[in-house]
Amino acid sequence: MEELRISPAEPRGSPGQEQQAAGVGILLQIMMLVLSFILGHVLRRHRFYYLPEASASLLIGLIVGGLANISKTETSIRAWFNFHEEFFLLFLLPPIILYPCSGFSLQPKPFFSNFGAIITFAILGTLIASVVTGILVYLGGVMFLMYKLPFVECLMFGALISATDPVTVLSIFQELGTDVNLYALVFGESVLNDAMAISLYRTMSLVRSNMSSGQNFFLIILRFLETFVGSMSAGVGVGFTSALLFKYAGLDIDNLQNLECCLFVLFPYFSYMLAEGLGLSGIVSILFTGIVMKHYSYSNLSDNSQKFVSAFFHLISSLAETFVFIYMGFDIAMEQHSWSHVGFIFFSILFIGIARAANVFSCGYLVNMFRPAHRQIPPKHQKALWYSGLRGAMAFALALQSVHDLPEGHGQTIFTATTAIVVLTVLLIGGSTGTMLEALQVVGDGHDDSLSDRFEGNNGYVAPSYEGEESSTGNRFKMKLKEFHKSTTSFTALDRNYLTPFFTTQSGDDDEHDELFHDPRRGNF
Numbered sequence: 147m148e149e150l151r152i153s154p155a156e157p158r159g160s161p162g163q164e165q166q167a168a169g170v171g172i173l174l175q176i177m178m179l180v181l182s183f184i185l186g187h188v189l190r191r192h193r194f195y196y197l198p199e200a201s202a203s204l205l206i207g208l209i210v211g212g213l214a215n216i217s218k219t220e221t222s223i224r225a226w227f228n229f230h231e232e233f234f235l236l237f238l239l240p241p242i243i244l245y246p247c248s249g250f251s252l253q254p255k256p257f258f259s260n261f262g263a264i265i266t267f268a269i270l271g272t273l274i275a276s277v278v279t280g281i282l283v284y285l286g287g288v289m290f291l292m293y294k295l296p297f298v299e300c301l302m303f304g305a306l307i308s309a310t311d312p313v314t315v316l317s318i319f320q321e322l323g324t325d326v327n328l329y330a331l332v333f334g335e336s337v338l339n340d341a342m343a344i345s346l347y348r349t350m351s352l353v354r355s356n357m358s359s360g361q362n363f364f365l366i367i368l369r370f371l372e373t374f375v376g377s378m379s380a381g382v383g384v385g386f387t388s389a390l391l392f393k394y395a396g397l398d399i400d401n402l403q404n405l406e407c408c409l410f411v412l413f414p415y416f417s418y419m420l421a422e423g424l425g426l427s428g429i430v431s432i433l434f435t436g437i438v439m440k441h442y443s444y445s446n447l448s449d450n451s452q453k454f455v456s457a458f459f460h461l462i463s464s465l466a467e468t469f470v471f472i473y474m475g476f477d478i479a480m481e482q483h484s485w486s487h488v489g490f491i492f493f494s495i496l497f498i499g500i501a502r503a504a505n506v507f508s509c510g511y512l513v514n515m516f517r518p519a520h521r522q523i524p525p526k527h528q529k530a531l532w533y534s535g536l537r538g539a540m541a542f543a544l545a546l547q548s549v550h551d552l553p554e555g556h557g558q559t560i561f562t563a564t565t566a567i568v569v570l571t572v573l574l575i576g577g578s579t580g581t582m583l584e585a586l587q588v589v590g591d592g593h594d595d596s597l598s599d600r601f602e603g604n605n606g607y608v609a610p611s612y613e614g615e616e617s618s619t620g621n622r623f624k625m626k627l628k629e630f631h632k633s634t635t636s637f638t639a640l641d642r643n644y645l646t647p648f649f650t651t652q653s654g655d656d657d658e659h660d661e662l663f664h665d666p667r668r669g670n671f
Contacts, residue, residue, distance in 0.1 A: 174210075175469070182206055182468050190317075198317065198576045200471050200538070204569055207475025215479060234473075235543060238466040240418045242539050243340065243429055244436045245463035256330040263513045263523065264334030267531070270512075271335070271505040272308050272342040278501035279494075280304030286493050293490040295556055302350040302552070303560050306545055307498060307567065308505075309343035310336045311538025318579045324588050328527045332534045340540045341430040345374040347544050348427060351551050377421050377430035384417040384431070385438025389649040392446035399448075406451045411458060413439065429540075442649040470539050471572070474565055491563045495570065498535075506532040526586040533582050536571045537564070 185206070186199030197205075257264070280301035287294030295303065316336075319329050349370040388410070397406040414435050421431035444452060510528040517523070545564035549557035646652055 175472075178206055178210060178472050179465065179468060182472060183464075186468075196577045196580070198572070198579075200467075201573050201576050203468050203471035204475040204572060207472040207477070208479050209475075211476040211479025234470070234546065236419075236422075238470055239429070239539065239543050240415060240432055241459065241462040241466045242470070244414050244432055245459045256326040257334055260327055260330045260334065262516070263331060263509075264338060266509045266513055267331065267335040267506070268338035269342050271509040272339040273346070274508060275308040275498075275501040275505040276301065276304040276343070276346050278304070278504050279307060279497055282497035282500065283494060286497065291489060292493045293487040293559055295559075296354075298350055298354045299552055299556055299560075302347055302354065302548065303494075303563075304501070305343055305346035305350055306548065306560075307494070307537060307541055307564060308346075308501070309340050309537065309540035309544065310535045311540055315534040315536060315576065315579050318576075318583070324530075324583060325527065327523075328530055328588060331523075331527070331531055335531070337433070341374070341378075341427070341433050343540065344427050344429050344544060345370055345377075347547075348373050354551070373427055374430060376424070377427040378434050380421045380424065380426060381417050381431035381434030382438055384413060384420065385435045385443065386649060388413040388435075388439055389442035389446060392443050393649065393651055403448055403451050403454075406447060407454050407458070410439070410443065410447065410451070410455050413443075442646070445650045445652055467539060470542065474542060474568060478565060478569065487559050487562070490559060491566045494563050495567060498567065502532055502535045506535075526588055530583065530586055530588055533575065533579075536575055537568045538572070542568055 182199070182203040185202045189197055189199065189202060280297070280303065283292070283295065283303060284297050284300040286292040287300070316329065316333060319332070349366060352369055353366055391409070392406070397403075397409070414432050417435035418428035418432040420428075422428040444455075447455065506528055510523050510531075514522045541564050545561045548560045551557060552560065
């Protein structure tokens with residue numbers, strides 16, 4: 147634990163000196179943030195995709211930490227850059243999760259048209275990736291290829307490292323203009339798989355702590371559902387409460403817009419802290435609060451307030467994520483990690499790639515069994531989805547937590563490996579994304595047209611049609627799919643006829659609602 151946290155130096159004397167040191171630390175962090183944003187802007191302006199913004203932030207942290215070590219001033223730097231994991235988990239992580247999850251950066255039509263596929267990749271795929279990674283890491287330890295961890299701890303590592311954060315890839319997707327359906331798949335999976343990854347991690351952590359009590363498999367599943375469903379219910383409840391408040395409180399007048407914006411910003415944080423206080427997952431809770439508030443509460447705001455809260459969440463999300471990447475680079479240069487287990491890092495990267503392939507291609511095969519021929523996910527898009535599995539803030543946060551959960555140095559080993567994996571995937575995969583897109587010939591699939599026009603034009607994926615009779619297995623799957631469509635249509639009607647009129651000032655036939663919930667004739671998968 148002492149290795150994880152950047153602890154302050156020896157007592158510096160008077161309170162004035164401590165205040166001065168704190169001011170220098172804040173100044174240093176602001177300078178690094180400013181440099182990161184300027185460098186990111188220059189790189190983006192010159193379309194230099196080999197060094198994305200996240201990679202630039204990592205390198206700035208590495209350079210500052212390396213210079214501190216060379217100049218023998220690391221003790222002072224540690225005192226100035228006094229970073230605690232509580233600050234990360236409670237203040238930096240919520241906006242990083244909230245902005246993409248709430249859908250402020252989301253084009254709703256392609257997202258909801260591919261919603262069934264997104265759910266498959268995010269839930270079933272994350273489960274597959276977690277289990278495969280855990281088993282391979284355990285077998286690698288048994289075969290003396292890498293540092294050996296107990297099986298449950300391997301599953302914990304598999305769960306935390308399965309959380310993807312392709313923010314770098316998505317920014318390049320936008321710049322180069324890729325297919326909107328591919329963008330929706332990568333974006334949607336990254337949004338929803340965080341909830342699955344953290345629920346799996348917490349479940350495995352609970353299993354490990356209660357192994358001596360001999361809990362059976364049923365109780366493990368029950369605990370997983372308790373964490374996930376409880377957190378989701380808390381988030382949805384807070385979201386609906388905020389929708390009713392903004393609908394009936396009459397805050398959308400000129401002299402109350404500041405109050406309106408303040409309350410809208412505070413509700414997601416309330417959801418996060420409520421779930422954490424109840425022993426649930428704040429991340430899952432704030433995820434669903436963001437989704438509900440975007441669909442119901444957001445439309446109850448005045449026009450000026452809508453513009454402000456959207457810009458504000460984007461602002462704090464960018465600041466928090468940039469700071470996290472800077473800190474990860476700084477942490478590698480300054481902290482004493484368990485670099486003696488280089489084999490663990492190397493084989494973990496290899497196993498993660500194998501697990502990611504098992505996730506994407508098995509789920510892609512399953513989704514294509516449900517889809518008609520003209521909406522199949524093409525192999526080149528599946529390869530791009532596999533390549534886009536960068537690790538970021540969520541994996542780092544869970545690895546940070548593992549230092550508490552796993553004693554005897556195991557947590558420190560996982561933390562070191564996760565930090566190295568995040569850095570390597572962001573630097574190597576993020577920097578080569580443009581080349582990958584060109585090699586797979588998915589660049590410019592719709593760069594010149596608006597997202598909505600492109601979506602309406604191709605109505606989802608367009609792939610070559612296949613001749614021949616369908617198998618009886620495929621027919622059975624399609625029968626089940628029709629039943630699923632009926633339930634989806636029922637929920638859409640419920641939302642249009644009851645939920646939207648009750649929680650918002652809109653009617654169920656408004657255009658915005660039609661954008662958010664797709665035409666059921668297109669199918670969910």
